[in-house]
Amino acid sequence: MTGAFSGDxxxxxxxxxxxxxxxxxxxxxxxGVRPRPGKPSGRSREELVRTFSTRTALAVxxxxxxxxxxxxxVAGIGAALLVLSWNSIGGGAAEERRSMARLEALAAWTxxxxxxxxxxxxxEQAVPSSLRAVAPVLHPHVQALVDRMHTRVPLADALxxxxxxxxxxxxxxxxxxxxxxxxxxxxxxRDMLGALSTSARAELDMRRRVEANRRTTRRSVQIVVGVxxxxxxxxxxxxxxxxxxxxxxxxxxxxxxxxxxxxVGFLWLRRLAKYETPQRFLASADSDKPGVPAEVxxxxxxxxxxxxxxxxxxxxxxxxxxx
Numbered sequence: 269m270t271g272a273f274s275g276d277x278x279x280x281x282x283x284x285x286x287x288x289x290x291x292x293x294x295x296x297x298x299x300g301v302r303p304r305p306g307k308p309s310g311r312s313r314e315e316l317v318r319t320f321s322t323r324t325a326l327a328v329x330x331x332x333x334x335x336x337x338x339x340x341x342v343a344g345i346g347a348a349l350l351v352l353s354w355n356s357i358g359g360g361a362a363e364e365r366r367s368m369a370r371l372e373a374l375a376a377w378t379x380x381x382x383x384x385x386x387x388x389x390x391x392e393q394a395v396p397s398s399l400r401a402v403a404p405v406l407h408p409h410v411q412a413l414v415d416r417m418h419t420r421v422p423l424a425d426a427l428x429x430x431x432x433x434x435x436x437x438x439x440x441x442x443x444x445x446x447x448x449x450x451x452x453x454x455x456x457x458r459d460m461l462g463a464l465s466t467s468a469r470a471e472l473d474m475r476r477r478v479e480a481n482r483r484t485t486r487r488s489v490q491i492v493v494g495v496x497x498x499x500x501x502x503x504x505x506x507x508x509x510x511x512x513x514x515x516x517x518x519x520x521x522x523x524x525x526x527x528x529x530x531x532v533g534f535l536w537l538r539r540l541a542k543y544e545t546p547q548r549f550l551a552s553a554d555s556d557k558p559g560v561p562a563e564v565x566x567x568x569x570x571x572x573x574x575x576x577x578x579x580x581x582x583x584x585x586x587x588x589x590x591x
Contacts, residue, residue: 281518281521281522281525285525323351323352324352326351327347327348327349327351327352328348330347330348330350330351331344331345331347331348331351332344333347334346334347334348334501335347337501337504337505338500338501338504339515340504340514340515340520340523341520342520342523342524342527343500343504343523343527345527346523346527346530347497349531350493350497353534354490364475364479365479366405367475368472368475368476368479369403369405370405370406370434370436371436371438371468371471371472371475372403372472373402373403373404373405373406374406374434374436374438374439374442374468375465375468375469375472376401376402376403377398377402377403377406377410378442378461378464378465378468379461379462379465380398380401380402381394381395381398381446381461382458382461382462382465384397384398385457385458385461386458391423391446391449391450391457392417392423395410395413395414395417396414396417398410399411399414409430409433409434410430412429412430412433413426413427413429413430416429416430423450424447424450424451427443427446427447427450428443428447428550430443431443431444431548431550432550435548436548437546437547437548437549438468438471440548440549440550441464441467442461442464442468443550444549444550445457445460445461445464489534489537493530496530
């Protein structure tokens with residue numbers, strides 16, 4: 269009777285999981301998923317490999333220790349995943365700190381350009397002069413900008429590539445002001461840079477206040493997770509009979525559902541804690557060739573014998589006309 273009941277319960281759990289997954293996939297298919305352009309994380313490949321290698325080793329060790337103590341495979345896998353994603357619980361704090369550091373460096377660089385231009389110095393001289401006082405997080409991008417200027421790249425194109433390297437909506441405001449000044453050579457750049465640096469400082473203060481409030485919630489989540497995992501391990505060691513129902517296959521399925529609920533809660537909390545940055549307005553279709561149009565003009569297409577934008581096919585005429 270117990271075996272039949274366990275078998276029926278197992279089938280009910282599997283059927284419920286399949287039905288719930290099917291309903292979830294149906295809702296996602298109907299609503300659709302909004303595409304998100306990929307953004308560089310700002311970390312080098314060597315740093316990512318080093319971080320994941322260390323964290324993976326710690327996760328494997330923690331998973332093996334929990335597996336030996338509890339003899340529950342699901343608990344061992346859950347502990348390994350918990351250690352692997354511990355820094356991400358409650359939201360990407362490290363990613364937000366890097367973003368705020370880049371914004372602060374951008375505000376400081378903008379103020380440095382403003383003060384340098386105030387001394388009756390042109391933009392071509394102000395940008396290389398600001399390289400000495402730029403923050404380390406922004407130094408490689410400004411160095412690349414100066415190198416492009418030294419290799420006779422037009423200033424407007426070099427600035428556009430500089431904006432593509434930063435890939436930040438706040439930086440686009442500063443880059444757009446510099447591009448307009450590089451093309452038009454009008455007055456008022458110093459005042460514009462001052463206003464943009466003030467706006468960047470205000471945004472930085474706002475994000476710091478939000479991050480301070482989120483830090484409390486993040487710490488509370490980590491405490492709850494630590495207490496829950498610690499209590500389960502303590503019961504598995506001290507009072508094994510109290511948690512003996514998890515030794516069966518059905519118990520492991522129930523434990524997997526509990527671990528899955530914790531994982532869904534962590535992902536949801538991380539999504540809520542993510543700071544949504546506005547889209548860039550200087551993003552170009554061909555970032556490798558700034559200033560080059562995405563499609564060939566109709567006149568040039570007819571001269572080359574290609575298909576113009578209106579879809580009509582023409583061929584080149586040796587006498588200069590279209591045939």
